[in-house]
Amino acid sequence: MQKSVLTSFTIIGIIAISCCLQQEEIHSKEYWDELGYNLSHTGKYKEAIEAYDKxxxxxxxxxxxxYNKGYCLSKLGRYDEALKAYDKALELDPTNIKAxxxxxxxxxxxxxxxxxxEISDKLEETYSVGSELWNDIGACFGEQNKDEEALKAFNRALELNPENFKALRSKALSxxxxGRYEEALRAYExxxxxxxxxxVAWNNKCPILLxxxxxxxxxxxxxxxxxINSTNPDAWNNKGLVLFALGGYDEALEAYNKAxxxxxxxxxxxxNRNYIQPNFVITFTRELNETIEAMITIGKTRSDIDFDEFVRYMDSDKSRVDNLMIIGRDKVEINGDNVWLIKMKISEKEELRLIEAIFECKNKDVLTVTMGSPSSKYSRYNETFYHIIRSVRC
Known part of the structure; x- marks a missing residue:
């Protein structure tokens, strides 16, 4: 009885092996190719690669x-392997545009x-593909803050396909x-x-106009x-900046609070909210019978600011702090503390709008004092601010 059982299992094993061999014969390369295609189109890239390998x-x-294997490898983030697969595909067929x-x-x-x-140069005869790749190259440079190179790439994309609106919007951002605001504005329009x-275009157009x-x-x-999108905090912040420039301080505060x-x-x-939400409002009367009305904000002492990093930033050639243009910066000593004085305005057409003093306190905390004026045309603005900060102690 036992021998009979063993014989039965042996026969079944032989049949199974035979079936598998027959399956290998049935599953031709066309079968594996179609299976790989279906798997890749359902997002099963690892299984698709196994099929293409067959x-x-x-x-x-x-x-x-x-090429198909390279595409699946890239989808899995295995970029080095994907590049090798694409290179092999192109070695065998240099005319494969997709590869x-x-x-x-x-x-x-x-x-x-x-x-x-280098690859984009090869694809320029195929305008739609070449334009898309030049747009992607521009985005790549943009992510690396190489804005001049990005702009050149977007321009090339638009030369190949003037209706590549994605490239046009990206060009406007570059x-x-x-800082080429007039050109950016025309591109957005x-x-x-x-x-x-x-x-995105409307939201980016807003600060340019400002x-x-x-x-x-x-x-x-x-x-x-x-x-279009009432839940975007950047849009509310931009609106606050504009309302502030228009003198609508309460409305600006509401916009910042919404953000x-x-x-x-x-x-x-x-x-930005701290700039317009003062701890107190004061009025000074000067000798020339000129009244200066200014909003003064004494910031809370901050221990989370790296003052050395801030100084490196101020020593750089950057011309902006947040959304304000820097028009002057000086380092002075007041009451034994190192102080940076930063003069800012919102746009080219405005005069001085805001002064901020950044104190490096002896305990390494940082104290900020900000003076923002409802009007920019005060000849004694600087004197007033210096008078205020001389009374400040860390």
Whole structure:
């Protein structure tokens, strides 16, 4: 009886092996190719790679399968392996446009913007693909704050395809970051004619108009952005800046509070709100019978500011603090404390709007004193502020 059982299992084992061998014969490379395709289109990239490898075992010079494998590897974030697969595909078929394009995209994923440019040059005959890759190259440079290079890439994308509106909006942002506000504004306006409901464009247009002193138009842009997306804290912060420039301090405060309601950790909204929410309002009368009305904010002592890092920032060539333009900065000693005096304004068209003193206290805490004026045309503004800070102690 036992022998019979063993014989039965042996026969079953032989049948199973035979079935498997028959399955290998049935599952041709066309079968594995189709299976890989279906798996990759359902997001099962690891399983798809296994299927494509089955094809490559019997047909190692199949350029299409090397490309498919590279695509799945890139989707899994295995970029070095993906690049090797794309290179093999292109070695076998240098005319594979998809392989060139996706190799370029993969290079951008690992920050190799310059290498991707070489591929874009190869794709320029295929305008739509070349334009898209140049746009991606611009985004790569933008992420690295190489705004001049980004701008060149976006311009090339638009030369190849003037209707690449994604590149147009990105070009506008690069111009904005470079301080070329008039050009940025024109680019946003062209973009918005075709995409009137684009939140990002309206929201970015708002501070540009503010920088150019077009405050009413800036407010309109902010409102347009908020019509599209009323839950974005950046849009509320931008609106607060515009309202402040228009002299609507209570309304600006409401806007900053709205931004902080949405995102309690919004640093710019906290800073901007502190500029217009004074601890006290004072009036000084000077010899020339000139009354200076100014809002003074004495900041709380801060121990979370690295003063040395702040000094390095001020020693750099940066021309902005948050959303304000720096028009003067001096380091002085007041009552034994090191103090940075920063003079700022909102736009080119305005005169002095705000002075801030940053005290490095002996206990290494930092104290800020800010004086913001409802009007920028006060000849004794500086004298008034210096009089105030001389009375401040850490």
């Amino acid at each position: 094809v490559l075992e019997v047909d190692p010079n199949n350029a299409k399968e090397w 060139w394009y996706n190799k370029g995209v993969t290079l951008l994923e690992i920050g190799k913007c310059e290498e991707a440019i 111009l904005q970051k470079l 062209i973009f918005l004619k075709e995409n009137p409901r684009d939140f 920088m150019l002193g077009e405050n009413e138009e800036a407010l309109n842009a902010c409102n347009k952005a908020l019509e 902080l309601e949405i995102n309690p950790a919004h640093e710019d909204a906290w800073n």
